[in-house]
Amino acid sequence: MTEIVKARFSIILSIYDYNFIHFIIIGSILIKKLQDKLHNEIPLTKLMNISIEEYNEKELITKAPLDININDKGTAFGGSLSTMTIISSWSMSWLISQELNIDSKNIVVIKNENSYKKPVTKDIYCYTIKPSIDEIEKVAKKLKEKGSASLKIKSSIIEDNETCVDFEGVYVIKV
């Protein structure tokens, strides 16, 4: 490897490292801020013991224990599953607004659809997909131009690699 190639490789690596480390630090600050916000401002999320497990550039993973969220059949309660998906997709909208440096106090769900495919028999894990960079850029543009933007967010509750619940919600962010 020539010295020039080595140097270029090193620059690319350090940019990658910087972005990675930057995401890890900012991400963990945001997770802490989000977790505190949910438990302090939305008491039901604390009663349900909803926790933020992971947030990366692809998804947000949230969790809730089965015991508090159980139903009469010994599986997860439909209301808990619905709440998990609604708050997880809301959280994704909030995280996006934070990353766009908009500390919005007004993010609301306006409609949602849930489809319950299989009962959940263990602790509930909810996977919320981060919208694409293109979609986020459109949101940023609308927020700048109009002061509000809507976005579709999808969450799924998955157990043993099988989808138990599918969710799609429409959220509105206002500056």
Next chain:
Amino acid sequence: MTEIVKARFSIILSIYDYNFIHFIIIGSILIKKLQDKLHNEIPLTKLMNISIEEYNEKELITKAPLDININDKGTAFGGSLSTMTIISSWSMSWLISQELNIDSKNIVVIKNENSYKKPVTKDIYCYTIKPSIDEIEKVAKKLKEKGSASLKIKSSIIEDNETCVDFEGVYVIKV
């Protein structure tokens, strides 16, 4: 009024009275049984302090206090509103199964849609429409023939005569 007309009128009145009194007694026993079932078997309904307010031939009215079910904006949390509608429509399915003398242990929501039109600023009141006699008869026939039946139930959260949330869910009852 002739004696015959008087007698007929008295019979009609007593049948009406009987049905009315029968509904009041059976209805209040069912409300108590439902309230106990929810709080004992689905802990989140107790944590949310959901109560059964009224059940008649037209609707089921349920309630939950705002304070436990509040969000970061000081209005009712979307997850609580969704849970209220899901469990209220589930309760209607359970009440129907009880009235058909089927003590089903297997009633589940398979899909639902929520539309959030206005924020809820006070205690949450949810109104769940009882399906028509025709619809209930179809359910009874399917349960008898196939051992399972699905039914659509609608709930609305109303405040000051205005609809804040509309819900439609599909439930499956199995014998």
